[in-house]
Structures are given as structure tokens and as C-alpha cells.
Amino acid sequence: MIRTTVNDERLKTFLAVSAGLHLLFMLSFYIGLPVFFPPITPPHQPVPFEIVEIAEITNTRIKEPEQQEQPPTPPPPPPQPKAEPTPPPQPPQPKPPEPEPMPDAESLKPMKKPIVKPEEPKPQQEAFSKLLRNLETSKVPPVPKAPQTQEKPDPKSTSAIVTPPNSQAPALSDRLTISQEDALRRQISQCWNMPIGARDAQNLIVEVVIDVNPDRTVQHIEVVDKMRLATDSFFRAAAESAVRAINNPKCSPLELPLEQYEQWKVIHFTFDPRDML
């Protein structure tokens, strides 16, 4: 009997302790554990990033300087919508009053026609199709126009973006982008009067090396094949047409990003009429 009594009492004690502990455990869920040492939180550091899109043939006259200033601003969400200067949103920004691109004007028929310069449209129609005429084929297809439209970068807008050449702003890349090269190619194409009807025009491929001033004007032009220049009158005429294209005031200054002068101070042009014959 005595034994049983002792056992009963011990059991009660255990039960009480167990209940108390359970209660404490439950309470800890409700109240939470006390914090004795406040944690040292590291300061919030925003990680700057930008989304870059590589356009195929547009002259995204990069508005980077503005965007790069944004990362320091505290809230991360707002930068995002602004941070992507994808080609479509850009056109509104570059001033519309000077819409040089002719074909663009045609596609937007009613609005822009009055603004367009009166002189140019006709030659431009021929400009980017085959230049040797064949009545048989020319009847069928309409003039295939190259998408020479929105990317015409108003030279003013180009110069507006320019940062000082010696600024240490990180260049996006060490080389010109495809878009930038394309802008230059397009610009010179519009000033190049090709030697279309010349004999063996397909062989009149002219290579020219030019030195460019920091202000994007041409300093010096040199035709690479001097021997042929001196002996072949057809080649000389073709070479002179290339030189005239580069010297043409309509194509000066060259459409190049001022801040990357080191990249384009020497340019090697190849004028090749074969595709247009």
C-alpha cells in the first residue's frame, strides 16, 4: 500500500511538470521567444542593373547618361519602367518636327507628307532597289524598300547625347554596336552615287581608309589601291564617287558616338556595287 502511494505522488509531480512545460511551449508560440541580442543588420545595398536590348538595325541613340543616373535613387521598382529605352518608346522623344526619313513619311501617309522635303523622294525610290532596269521584271514587283525608316537618327539628337570624350563613363562595349555601325553605313549609302552603268561595274570595288577628326568630320581620305587608281580610268571614277560620298556635306558630320572616338578615328570603307547590279 505504502508503495502505491509513493508511486502515485511521483506520477502526479511528473504530470504537473509535464503540463507546465507544455504550457510554456504553447505560450512561446503565442508570445514569441525573447531576443536578448539585437541582430546587426547589414545596410541595404541596391544592386544597379540595366536591361539592354540589341536592336537589329535601328540607331538607338543611346540615352544612357540619363538612365545611369537612376540607380542611386532609392526605390528599386520605379527605375524598371524607365530603364528600358526600347526602340518603340524612343521616337516620341527625338523631336518630331524634323522627320527626315522619307519612306517613313510615306508609310504614315496623311500626317507627315506636308513636312517632307519636296526634292528627295524620287531618287530614294530607286535608291535601294536594283539600279539596272529590266522592264520584264520591274513590272511585277513593287519597289522593295529597305526599312530605312525610323532609324534615321536626327544628327542633332546624336550630338545632343554626346558626353565629353574624356569622361570616364564606362563605354557599353569597346566596339561600336551593330546599330551604330548600321547608322554610319546608312548615312554614307545615301551619299554614294554608284557607278551603275560602267563597264564591269561588278569589279569596281573601292576600299577607302579615312581618318576622322574628334568632331566627326573627315580629316583625310585615302584610296587603298593606288596602283589601279593611277592606271584604270573606270576605277578612278568609281573611287572618286566613293570619295565624293564621304566628302558630301549631306554626310557630314559622320553619325558616330562622340564618346567612343578611339574606336572610330580610323574607318575602313569598302564600296561594293555588286548587289545593286
Place this chain on the structure above:
Amino acid sequence: MKNHNPPRAALAVIVTIARQRLRVTALGLMLSLTALIAPFSPAQAEIKVDITRGVSEPIPVAIPAFYGRTADEAQFGRDIAQVITNDLVRSGLFSTIDPRAFVQDADALLTAPRFADWRVLNAQALIIGKVEAQGDGRLKIEFRLWDVFGEQQMAGRAYFSIPSNWRRVAHIVADAIYQRITGEDGYFDTRIVYIAETGIATNRMKRLAIMDQDGENNRILSDGRAMVLTPRFSPTMQQITYMAYYNNKPRVYLFNIDTGRQEVLGDFENMTFAPRFAPDGNRVVFSLTENGSSNVFTMDLRGRRVTRLTSGASISTAPCFSPDGQHITFESDRGGSQQIYVMRANGSDVQRITFGSGRYGTPVWSPRGDLIAFTKQLQGRFYIGVIRPDGSGERILTEAYHAEGPTWAPNGRVLMFFKDLPGSRGRSSHLYSIDLTGYNEREVQTPTDASDPAWSPLLP
């Protein structure tokens, strides 16, 4: 001392060799380092840009009146500048700037052109000149061609001639300018012979006529008693060959423009037609009918020896030499339909070069040698086109109700042909020129209806 000298010398040699080796090694090291670094060095950066598209626009040129001190000289100056302007513009390769926009007069230009001002007008070339009467009654006409963008003189020449010859000098100046800018010979100092047609359709008079390529100085060469057809210029002298019906007998004749002398080419039983000179001017290739067929022959003009080039029962005609004299192109129906063929000048190795639908005829080899012009008939319409001698690259330049008789300018850049246009008073024939590219088709003004043009070589 004597003993020490040889080892010292040897040592010196060794040291020298060692130094040289060191230099070479150092140099090699530097070169390889440079080679390694070079691709990454910004100083070596060079952008490569291919320009594969362009425009085809007339080159804007400014041609102020040539300067003349006296009133007469100034008048010549104005006339000469006008002829040059017309020549260059008609070629389609040049456009001129409105003289009202000119920023310097002829006098000021002679001292120094202000290129910046001419650039503003978008003038790419500037032509200035001067007319001066000489003590012996001749005129001195000089010109300078300036590259406005490059601010350099491209050409400059002076000519002396009698005043009545001013128009020809103007054409020669235009040729020099054309040649310097395009690289091709000019074609302005040339003439055209053609058939002047007058009278109603049932009694049409066809006479031989000649004019400058710009339509000036028209002259009728034959009296109209005989019908004259298919005149062709000799490539070497002022001589024409053509077919004429005298006493209803069609024969090939030779005619000297300077002397006015005409002679029949050989005395054949049958009809001879479609004559053309060989490039050396010493032979004529022509067709001769034989029992309902026709074949191609050549005749040596000195010995009058005749050589047969084709044979057979088909019709082979309209022969034309290549400019190097090695080949002849002609039309023939030997394959069933009328097509164009090319053979060696001795009649061997005949190759057909046209395979398109329609009938191809009157092939004419370009003086440049790179193309053959032809006439094509298809579904009731006529086409003038060009094709390469190997049969590739066929292009149609123009079409009309009736268009025929292509003839090349001596530089092989421009074609002339005639079109018959149906009108209220019957058909009317006119001459047209067109650029090889298929653009710049223009009518050549003639006092009467005109057909069968033939372009002369550059005048001697």
C-alpha cells in the same frame, strides 16, 4: 702582345655575337609582345564598314557661261556653256544647277572659285571657261573642271579653232568632262545617220540624212530617187554602208560622207542586205539571198574577195562583228524560231545565246564588247533589250508598239533606236535614246520622221 691579340679578337667576336643574339632575342620578344597586345590596343582599332547600297542620281554640276572680254567673245561663251549643259544633261548622268543661283560670275571665277559657296548649292563639280579671240582670227576656248568637295582641279584644257566650229569644240569639252568624271569616253562629238521619211504611207520617201548627235546640223545626203535602208557607219572613217533600191534592185552600197561618192558593194546576182563594217573598217559583213534562204558573207574591201560564213536552207542575217573582230553575232531561224547566235569570225563554233519566248533579231554588239543589243517581238509588241555575249543577263530596256534598229553610242553606254507611233494621220517614226541602265529615255528631235539610226564613231 702578339700572343694575346688573337684570343682578344676571338673574345670580341664572341661578345659581339652574343650581343647580336641578345638583340635579336629582345627584338623577337618585343615583336611577339606587340603581336599579343595589338588586337586589344585601342590605338590599332579600325572599323570596317561595307557600303553595298547607294543611289543613282545625276551628279549636280554648275556650268556658268564662259568668260569673254568682248561682247562677241561673251556670246560665244554663253553658247558654248549652253551646248555643254545640254550634252551633259541629256546623258542623264548629270544635272545642272540653275544659273540664277550662281554665287560667282565668270570673271570672278577665273581668279578663284569660292568652293564653300558652291558647296552650299550642292554643286559637286564646277566648270569654268574662257573664250578669247586670237590675232589670226581663231578662237581660244579653254576650260577647267573643278571638284567642289575636294577643291581640286580635275581637268583643264585649251582648244584653238575657227569661230564657226564653236559648237564642235563645245561637244569636245563636254566629252572631256564626261570622260573625266565617269571614266568612260564621251560620245557628244559624234554624228547620227538615219533615214529621213516624208510623204504619205503609200508613197513614202526614204532618204539618207545626217545630223550631230544632239539633233543639230541636219543634212539630207541622198536625193530621194532610191529608197535607202539600214545605214551603218564605218568605225574608222566617215564612210557609210547601206542598202538601197536602185531600179528596184536592192543592193549594198558604200558612201563617203566627205566626198559624196557612192559605189555598189560587189555585183551579185541576188539581193544583198543588212551590211555592217568590221571593226577595222576593211571588211563588210552582209547577207545574201540564195534560193529562198539567206546566209552571211564577208567582203574584203580592198581585194573585194567574198567569204561565206554560214550555209544551209535557213535564214541567217543581221550579222554584226564583236569590237575585237573575233566573233560575229547574227539572227537565224535555223532552230525553228528566230533567235540570236554567236560564232567565230570564220564561221565556226556557232552558239545560240537567246532562249526566251518571242522572236529575237537585229543583234548589235556593243563597242565596249560587254553586251549585245537586240530587238524582240512578243505577242504583237516590240522590245529593245541587251544580253551578254554568253547569253546571260538579258534585260529589256524599252517596249513599244513598234521599236527597232538599236545602235550603240561609241562608248557603249547609250543606245539609240526608233519607234513607230500610231497616230491619227498614220504612223509616225521618231528617234529615241536610252541609257544602258534602262533609264533616261529621250526623244531625239528631227525635222522629219526618222528611222534606222546609226551612230558614228567619235569624229576624227
